[in-house]
Amino acid sequence: MSDIMRPIPFGHLMDWILTEYQTQGSVFGVSKLVRHSSGEALSIFDEKIEAPYGPAAGPHTQLAQNLVAAYVGGSRFFEVKTVQVMDGEELSRCVAKPCITAEDECYNCEWSTELYVPQAFDEYVKAWFACKLLAKELELGDPDGFVFNMSVGYDLAGIQSPKVDAYIEGMKDASGSAVWQACMEWTLSHLDRFQKVDEAYVRSISPHVSRSITESTLHGCPPDEIERIATYLITEKGLNTYIKCNPTLLGYAFARSTLDKLGFDYIAFDDHHFNEDLQWADAVPMFHRLMKLTGERELEFGVKLTNTFPVDVKAGELPSEEMYMSGRSLYPLSLALAAKLAKEFKGKLRISYSGGADIHSIRALVEAGIWPVTMATTMLKPGGYQRLSQIGRELMDLPYTPWEGVDAARAAALAEAAVTDPYYHKPMKPIPNRKSDQKVPLIDCFSAPCRGGCPIEQDIPAYLMRVNAGKYEEALEIITRRNALPFITGTICSHRCQDKCMRNAYDESVYIRTQKLKAAEGGFDALLPKLHPGAPVADKKVAIIGGGPAGMSAAYFLGRSGVDVTIFERKDSLGGIVRHVIPAFRISDEAIDNDVKLMNAMGVKVELNHEVKDVQALFQQGYTHVILATGAWSKGSAGLEYGQEMNVIEFLETAKKDPGHLNLGKHVVVIGGGNTAMDAARAAKRIPGVETVSLVYRRTKRYMPADQEELELALADGVEFQELLAPVGVKDGVLTCHVMELGAPDASGRRSPVDTGRTATVPADTVITAVGEKVDTALYTANGLEVDKRGKAVVNRDTLESSVKNVFVIGDGMKGPGTVVEAIADATRAARAIQDFDVDTYVDKNVNPDYQKPLSKRGDVCTDCKSCEDIRCLGCATVCETCTEVCPNRANVAVAVPGMRQRQIIHVDGMCNECGNCGTFCPYASRPYKDKFTLFWSEEDFNNSENQGFLKLDGTNTRVRLDGTVKDYDVSDPACGLYDPLRRLICAVYDHYPYLLG
Structure with missing residues (x-):
């Protein structure tokens, strides 16, 4: 049954490990093995560790194979999963499934092992024995260079129960256990499976699996109970003891304000845990007493930072009411607590760290004396255990000096830097949904999500490989098979492909749009002379009304297919909204002209300054098909109750052609939250005389439809965002607005604005409305096209043919304002309906013939994507896994x-x-x-x-x-x-x- 874990017997475990390594060079899927050969190690608990990191008590330390995978990945400190008196089936029934989601910050609603305690003991002993064997056999390092740390909870009575007590004693000395004998007997009877392990070595393996323990308590545990448990573990069990501490020690106000500043304001929690958990005033003297107690017994005391941070389930993240947060959102809190404790104890309190640590932070933590460092969230993301290998390489050159305490000043500096480091700030917009709408197939499920996210399913992996190799002409040839506008889309595409990119679960999405432009600029001069129309097609002659992105794309594809095609454009140049409206600081005329040249190479004829309103007249002139690609130029409105508003299209057209003609006054307000609103606001900032530009929207930035990068650019240009305001009207230089607040989240987490009954004003000499441009319904009705209740043409969804035979409607003029790449998708559909052509010419080129090349990138996180020379593509069309x-x-x-x-x-x-x-x-x-x-x-x-x-x-x-x-x-x-x-x-x-x- 899928939710019941079946522990693997030791013989089966070792057969798996040895066979997989011999045949594939990996161990439980980990192919990037970390080897320590210097002989150096750090001292902890009178033991030694070759590296100060490993998996935290959690999903990566509950089964033997998990611990082995972490070990071969370089881990040398293992905090094995917590055990408690409630276990097995009883505990499993209490854990809602699924129980983990790590899309960005991580949430979980599980807490201790779902195995029975004796099973958990067996798993840890098997893993201990296996790691000892692998250290020798695979030459991974000193067989005594790693440490297992127990974790128990949650009250003294449970810890003293016979079941948990037997676990603790067994971990201290496993020699009398059945599982130890099973490990020993299998190994001795299978020495022929090993090259470097002999009988003497096997018999020398220490049965002392753990000499240390981490105390874990539930939220609300009284301080005297926490101290009683620790005292018992120190005095009665003789164990080096750590106590897990919660960020609640920082106080509700600090935690709430910190997360709010970092953009995690949507994470919901109240103050009850902060009031009920261990308080700072109780913790400090307790820690002093326990440090004294361990010192008297030549043991070590420390704290584990941090335990769980409980938050409310508000958007259906998990099937529970409360869940525990970890990952990068926890890092600034855990680090703040570490710095506070380091200062209080003058660096003498040992800190075991786990709270969002990863490749970005681990070296600085260790250099500050904050170690060992255990991790879970980073390992739950793509790359998994192999992320540990990169960390191992990162730390390989650290000096192996004895621990002299935590550097309190350095810890404080790290905590301060975390609050300003962009890495720990949540993007203003939610992470886009990475998933396709298709169900995973049983076979051949490898897929390039970027292609699925692109409306025209460009062969992205294929051209990325060519760009990476400097083969720009070949890359551009691949691009233009599906994309008629590589310069425009390489500059301003909304790049939904990047939303789906698996790389964004590592660091940042591959900069696909940038690479497309690189291919276009690098391959244009070589490819253009080789382009030509297809063999002439008889009896087909197409008129395209509108020379924007949709019309240009349809003309390109039809011309390449050999169809006689003419564009009729009412303005003096091609490019539509992109040419005439989108500001020049976003895209140059030269880029648009290059795409026009590509189209012209296909033999397309163009009639500029020629407006066509009568479709039937074109048929009478011999055209067999007509494509309407007229865009969405009709004005939208904010619906102000009073006052004047300027339409955004009119404003942007004038701002681009004749900005000196505009007199906007000192204070400009743009109403809207989409990309066009961002363009308008940024353009207004550049108009002489304008001092402030305010962008008014009834929700927060998080819920604006604009792309994240467009928001960032507007902010960088000094646009002032006036959130949670719904415009009423403008008069005497003042825009009056209803003040809104966000209501409760719906099932998707989206929060609708609710009127508070209050009003606010914004200085406004000019109000620009950037909402809801519309299609020209009159054009359709005048030509007999059926329209829906919103005035849009009714079309066949497969071909985009309208109710009038051989008349097609594409682009913004069909569905309202959209993206350039959506216009290309429409153009492709209509063009193929008129004269079919193959778009799959280069599909096979998406697969890298060298399977190992993309596989070798798995697990490695780029810490400086902007400076990375490699494109970072994971080659998902070749290998997903x-x-x-x-x-x-x-x-x-x-x-x-x-x-x-x-x-x-x-x-x-x-x-x-x-x-x-x-x-x-x-x-x-x-x-x-x-x-x-x-x-x-x-x-x-x-x-x-x-x-x-x-x-x-x-x-x-x-x-x-x-x-x-x-x-x-x-x-x-x-x-x-x-x-x-x-x-x-x-x-x-x-x-x-x-x-x-x-």
């Missing part, structure tokens, strides 16, 4: 199938607890743990699941559930009747990955 990376339990596995191009994904049911994290990052609208082909280890689990998948019976006989039907097959027989790609996948598991079988 994101679900395998983000699974803490390694339950999604990539399997090479002979004769199939890419590796296929198998979901291993027994290793999954349905945390849901793979569902967050899968580029499809799917949950791999539910929707990928599943391998079951037992008939019980097969029967208790609805997943499509298979169960091995005897030999090659296999039980398969497919489309709700269960049937047995002999998969060795190609004619067995099973869908052949699935049959071959199952055979690949049997033949080459037998260790996946239970």
Whole structure:
């Protein structure tokens, strides 16, 4: 059953590890192994660690394979997952599933191991023994160069229970346990599997798995109970002891104001935990007492920063009422607490850090004396455990000097810097939905999300590879197969492709638009002379009314297909809104002219200063088809109750052609929150005499439709954002507005504005309305086209043909203001309906013939994307496998199938607890743990699941559930009747990955 984890026996675990490493060079999917060869180490708990980092108590430390994956990735400090008296099925029933989502900041609603305590003990011992073997066999470093740290909770009675007490004693000395004997016996009987491990080494492995413990308590635990637990662990158990502390020690006001300043104002919580949790006044003297107590016993005391930060579920993030926040939103809080404690204790209090640490911060933390550092959120993101390898490389040259305390001044400086560092600021706009609307297929699920996010499905990976190699002409040739306007889209495209880019879960999306422009500029001179019209098509002659992006694109595609095509444009130049309205600081005429040249190369004829209102007249002139691409030039209105407003199109046209003719006064207000409003506001700032430009919108910046970068550019130009204001009217240089407030979030988290009943005023000599430009309905009705209730032409959605035969409507004139690339998509659809052409010419070029090249980039985060010479593309069309990376339990596995191009994904049911994290990052609208082909280890689990998948019976006989039907097959027989790609996948598991079988 998918949410029940089935621990892997030690022999199976080691067979998996050794076989996978021998055949693939990886261990549980981690191929970037970190080796320590210097012999140096840091001292902690009278033990030593070769590196001061590792996984935090959480999803990455609950199973043996998780700990092993973290170890080969370079971790040397492991805070194993918390155990408590409530465990197993009883605890699992209390954990809502899915329980993790790490899209940006991370949330979870799970807290301790879902295994039974004895099972958890077995997992930690197996992992300890396996890591000792791998240290020697794979030469990863000193076999004694890593530390396991226990974590227990949540009250003294539970910790003293026989079950938890046996766990603690077993971790202190596992030599008498059955699992220790099983590890020892398997290894001694399989020494032939090893090259560097012998009997003497195996028998020398220490059974003292852990000498330290971290106390975890629930919110609201009284301070005297916290101290009693710690005292018991120190005096009765003789353990080096840390206490997990919460950011609630900082106080509600500090936490709330800090998150608000960083843009996390939408994260909801009240003050009750701050009032009920451990208080600063109680914590400080307690810590002093415990430091004294451990000092007397030659033990170590410290604090773990930080434990959970509880917040409310407001937008359905998880199926619970409260959840725990971590990741980059927690970092400034955890670091502030670290700095406060360092100052209070003059650096003498040991701090184990876990609160949003990652590659961006870990070196500075360690250099400040704040270590060990444990992580979870960064490992839950694409790259997974392999992110640890980059951290290992980053820290490899650190001096291995004894800990002399926390540098309080440096810690304070880090805390102060975190509040101003852009990395820790939430973008003004929510992260765009990265998912497609398609369900993940059982086979061949590799996909380039960027292509799916692009309205014209450009062959983005293909041209990015060419640009990266300096092959600009080839890149431009690939681009222009689907995109007639590479210069315009390379400059001002809204780049929805970047919203879907998997790289934005690492650092920043690949700058796809920038690379497109680079290809256009670098390949233009070489490609242009080679472009020509297609072979003439008889009996087709097309008139296009409107020479904007839609009309130009349709003309380009038709001309390339050999169709006789003419554009009729009412203005004196082509380019439409882009030419005549979008400010020159956004796009130059030269860029537009280059796209016109590409179009002209296809033999397109152009009639400028020629307005056409009678479609039938064109048919009478011999045209067989007419495309209306007239744009959305009709005025929108803000609906002011009184006063004058200037239409944004009129303003921008004048501002571009004759700015000196404008007299806007000192104070300008732009009403609207879209990209056009940002253009207007920025253009108004450049008009002589204008002192202030205010942008009025009834929601906050977070809910404005404008793109994040357009908001940032407007702010950089000095535009003043007047949020939560709904305009009423303008009079005597003053715009009066209703003051709004955001109501409760809906299911999607969106908050609608609600009138407060108050009013506010904004200085306004001129009000520019940048809302809702409309289509010219009169043109359609005059020519007999059917329109809908909003005045838009009724069209066939597949061809964009209107109700009048052979008359097509495309672009803004069809659906209202849209993007340039949407106009190109419309043009493609209509042009193909008139004269079909192939858009898939270069689809296969999206796949890198060198599979390992994109795979080698997985896991590495770029810390300075602006300066990175590499494009950073992950090559998702060649290799995705994101679900395998983000699974803490390694339950999604990539399997090479002979004769199939890419590796296929198998979901291993027994290793999954349905945390849901793979569902967050899968580029499809799917949950791999539910929707990928599943391998079951037992008939019980097969029967208790609805997943499509298979169960091995005897030999090659296999039980398969497919489309709700269960049937047995002999998969060795190609004619067995099973869908052949699935049959071959199952055979690949049997033949080459037998260790996946239970």
